Amino acid sequence: MAEGIKPIRRVVTGNDAQGRSRVLFDSAAPNVNANAFKKGTGMTDIWVFHECPALISGTRDDGNLPFHFEPPRQGGHLRIVQSDPRPADYDPAQDRYIVPEHPPKKTEGGTFERGGQNLYTTRIHKSETFDYGILLSGERILITDDGERVLKPGDCVVQIGSWHAWGNPNEGSQMAFVMMAARFKD
Numbered sequence: 001m002a003e004g005i006k007p008i009r010r011v012v013t014g015n016d017a018q019g020r021s022r023v024l025f026d027s028a029a030p031n032v033n034a035n036a037f038k039k040g041t042g043m044t045d046i047w048v049f050h051e052c053p054a055l056i057s058g059t060r061d062d063g064n065l066p067f068h069f070e071p072p073r074q075g076g077h078l079r080i081v082q083s084d085p086r087p088a089d090y091d092p093a094q095d096r097y098i099v100p101e102h103p104p105k106k107t108e109g110g111t112f113e114r115g116g117q118n119l120y121t122t123r124i125h126k127s128e129t130f131d132y133g134i135l136l137s138g139e140r141i142l143i144t145d146d147g148e149r150v151l152k153p154g155d156c157v158v159q160i161g162s163w164h165a166w167g168n169p170n171e172g173s174q175m176a177f178v179m180m181a182a183r184f185k186d
Contacts, residue, residue, distance in 0.1 A: 004034055004042075005032050005034055005042035005044060005082050006082060006174070007028035007029070007032075008028065008029045008044045008046065008080050009026070009027070009028060009029075010025060010026075010027065010028070010029040010046055010047075010063060011023060011025070011026045012024045012025040012026075012047070012061075012063070014057075014058075014059060015057075024059055024061075025061060025063075029044045029045065029046050029063055029080075030061070030063065030064045031044065031045040031046075031063055031064050031065065031067065032044050033045075033067045039097060039119060040083060040084035040119055040120065041081065041082070041083045041084070041122070042081070042082045042083075043067070043079050043080070043081050043082075044079065044080045044082070045063055045065070045067065045077055045078070045079050046063050046077075046078040046079065046080060047062055047063045047077065047078050048062050048063065048065050048071070048072065048075065048076075048077040049062065049072070049075040049076055049077070050062075050072040050074065050075040051072070051074045051075050052074060052075060052076070052180075054075065068109060069109050069111060069127075070109050070110050070111060070127055070128075070129065070179070070181075071129060071179045071180060071181050072181065073181050074181055075180070075181060076129075076178060076179055076180035076181060077178075077179055078176065078177070078178050079176070079177050079179065080136070080174055080175070080176050080177075081166075081173075081174070081175050081176075081177060082172070082173070082174050083120075083138075083140070083166070083168040083172055083173050083175075084120070084168065084172050085120070085138075085168050085169070085170060085171045085172045086119075086120035086167075086168060086169050086170070090119070090120065092118060095118050095119050097117065097118055097119045098117070098118045098119075099115040099116065099117045099118075099123060100115055100116070101114055101115045101116040101124065102114060102115045110127065110128065111125050111126070111127045112125060112126050112127070112163075113125040114163065116165060117165070120167060120168050120169065121143070121165055121166070121167040121168075122165045122166045122167075123165060124143070124163055124164070124165045125163070125164070125165070126161055126162055126163045126164065127161065127179070128161060128181070128182055128183060128184055129159075129161065129179045129180060129181060129182050130158075130159070130160055130161070130179075130180045130181075130182040131157075131158070131159035131160075131177055131178065131179045131180070132156065132157070132158060132159075132177065132178040133156065133157040133158075133159060133175055133176070133177050134154075134155075134156050134157075134175065134176045134177075135151045135152065135153050135154065135155050135156075135173060135174075135175050136153060136173075136174040136175060136176055137153055137173060137174045138153070138168070138171045138172050138173030138174060139151065139152060139168070139169075139170050139171050139173060140166055140167070140168060140173045140175055141166065141167040141168070141169060142157055142164060142166065143164060143165040143166065143167055144162065144163065144164050145163055148167075160182075161182060161184060
């Protein structure tokens with residue numbers, strides 16, 4: 001990203017020993033991954049839970065764990081994805097990040113991908129997850145096998161383990177994702 005990822009303020013509440021509510025953490029989320037998969041896209045993990053129902057006691061910081069694209073096998077995470085816009089002078093012929101579309105393959109982390117990416121469009125991928133995506137700012141394009149949908153702030157996507165990619169053609173964006181472990185039927 002141009003000068004890094006915009007810090008995301010994270011306010012985490014909990015309870016003290018007497019059962020009174022209090023703020024445990026109030027600062028920029030510490031788990032920031034600039035260019036996690038490709039230049040121009042950064043990810044900030046806000047919180048991770050390893051099982052469901054999640055444990056809701058203690059003072060540990062479950063938002064400051066090692067980065068994994070997929071959520072824990074029995075849990076989930078909240079992540080903010082920030083993406084740069086495609087500039088008007090973008091020339092695909094000069095894009096070193098282009099990966100042509102190819103037959104599906106499974107990544108080491110468990111996500112399936114088909115390539116098809118460039119500097120301003122993610123790879124075509126699917127994961128064994130159930131995701132809620134909420135566009136916070138900017139504009140984003142959801143790309144599926146049947147076409148493209150332009151998303152505006154406030155739009156929500158429910159992603160159920162299907163092939164998709166994301167594009168940012170006109171302006172940068174911030175999008176929140178709650179990714180939860182799921183299982184393909186077959």
